[in-house]
Amino acid sequence: xxxxxxxxxxxxxxxxxxxxxxxxxxxxxxxxxxxxxxxxxxxxxxxxxxxxxxxxxxxxxxxxxxxxxxxxxxxxxxxxxxxxxxxxxxxxxxxxxxxxxxxxxxxxxxxxxxxxxxxxxxxxxxxxxxxxxxxxxxxxxxxxxxxxxxxxxxxxxxxxxxxxxxxxxxxxxxxxxxxxxxxxxxxxxxxxxxxxxxxxxxxxxxxxxxxxxxxxxxxxxxxxxxxxxxxxxxxxxxxxxxxxxxxxxxxxxxxxxxxxxxxxxxxxxxxxxxxxxxxxxxxxxxxxxxxxxxxxxxxxxxxxxxxxxxxxxxxxxxxxxxxxxxxxxxxxxxxxxxxxxxxxxxxxxxxxxxxxxxxxxxxxxxxxxxxxxxxxxxxxxxxxxxxxxxxxxxxxxxxxxxxxxxxxxxx
Numbered sequence: 001x002x003x004x005x006x007x008x009x010x011x012x013x014x015x016x017x018x019x020x021x022x023x024x025x026x027x028x029x030x031x032x033x034x035x036x037x038x039x040x041x042x043x044x045x046x047x048x049x050x051x052x053x054x055x056x057x058x059x060x061x062x063x064x065x066x067x068x069x070x071x072x073x074x075x076x077x078x079x080x081x082x083x084x085x086x087x088x089x090x091x092x093x094x095x096x097x098x099x100x101x102x103x104x105x106x107x108x109x110x111x112x113x114x115x116x117x118x119x120x121x122x123x124x125x126x127x128x129x130x131x132x133x134x135x136x137x138x139x140x141x142x143x144x145x146x147x148x149x150x151x152x153x154x155x156x157x158x159x160x161x162x163x164x165x166x167x168x169x170x171x172x173x174x175x176x177x178x179x180x181x182x183x184x185x186x187x188x189x190x191x192x193x194x195x196x197x198x199x200x201x202x203x204x205x206x207x208x209x210x211x212x213x214x215x216x217x218x219x220x221x222x223x224x225x226x227x228x229x230x231x232x233x234x235x236x237x238x239x240x241x242x243x244x245x246x247x248x249x250x251x252x253x254x255x256x257x258x259x260x261x262x263x264x265x266x267x268x269x270x271x272x273x274x275x276x277x278x279x280x281x282x283x284x285x286x287x288x289x290x291x292x293x294x295x296x297x298x299x300x301x302x303x304x305x306x307x308x309x310x311x312x313x314x315x316x317x318x319x320x321x322x323x324x325x326x327x328x329x330x331x332x333x334x335x336x337x338x339x340x341x342x343x344x345x346x347x348x349x350x351x352x353x354x355x356x357x358x359x360x361x362x363x364x365x366x367x368x369x370x371x372x373x374x375x376x377x378x379x380x381x382x383x384x385x386x387x388x389x390x391x392x393x394x395x396x397x398x399x400x401x402x403x404x405x406x407x408x409x410x411x
Contacts, residue, residue: 055095240268
């Protein structure tokens with residue numbers, strides 16, 4: 001009897017010992033797995049990915065950044081807070097319109113916050129400052145605005161893709177129309193930073209190819225408050241037309257002063273897409289009436305997705321969307337589609353899906369060019385007309401599938 005009890009106790013002890021060993025091994029194995037793979041914690045609903053934003057929420061381009069944020073968040077809300085079936089956490093940083101601040105905020109997002117993807121920037125100078133870091137860190141970045149041409153030419157990266165437009169597209173599209181329909185002698189004027197310089201050179205190329213002559217180029221500093229000196233010089237040259245590029249609050253001041261200076265009814269104005277956008281039209285009122293622009297978006301574009309987008313945007317924010325709202329919306333669209341196609345947030349898988357990706361946008365059919373990583377899109381020649389007491393960019397002509405050259409035509 002005693003032997004049986006001893007044998008039973010021995011069996012029980014062995015069973016307990018084996019159970020404890022299995023438990024310890026299981027815990028140790030799980031810990032090793034977590035450490036070696038660096039996997040992020042998952043909720044019951046799936047993996048959460050982090051998206052970092054580097055945008056200019058202060059300075060002249062702040063209104064653009066606010067709209068980009070709104071457009072992105074609307075898309076996310078419409079898709080249940082998920083992109084590519086994954087939960088999303090957004091991290092917004094203000095680069096203050098300063099490349100050094102932008103670099104610091106970028107490093108904070110990438111190295112401290114460990115974001116999976118980036119959306120940025122608003123300012124071309126900051127996009128150029130970040131490019132080498134993005135390429136070195138191999139983190140995909142979707143550009144929602146900054147239009148520097150060299151990001152698609154000499155500094156093209158496998159990790160950088162743009163959904164807005166290039167400065168070449170913004171300037172070139174209107175040149176031929178202005179030469180053939182407005183006048184052959186032009187003064188061109190734009191902010192003295194990469195976007196302004198590149199937009200004007202592209203307009204000049206197209207305008208002169210069509211038989212026009214640029215008689216003067218003027219470059220006020222970004223953030224100029226008083227344009228009177230420049231307007232006086234432009235007016236004294238008696239051009240047939242003045243072509244302009246100013247963004248955000250600079251553009252609003254410029255249009256207001258153009259009218260105050262008595263030039264609105266004296267010298268026809270044409271300009272970049274900003275001059276046909278609500279961010280300019282609403283605060284300047286009839287000061288923008290009659291101006292021509294080469295635009296990529298208007299709330300009045302006739303397509304089904306745009307109608308739904310405008311309705312949802314008005315419901316959420318109590319106002320009409322502008323071009324930059326669509327840039328944010330399209331940034332989310334592209335990320336969503338790329339994540340779906342890749343089945344992963346891994347950079348090397350995503351950058352195989354981003355080149356050539358096509359998608360429907362409120363602006364019309366869009367594709368990320370495989371050769372330049374810039375958007376291929378329609379550009380609309382518009383004229384600002386008053387309808388029911390509201391200034392509307394009326395489409396005069398549509399240039400379909402405007403594609404940036406694969407290499408720079410200026411070298």
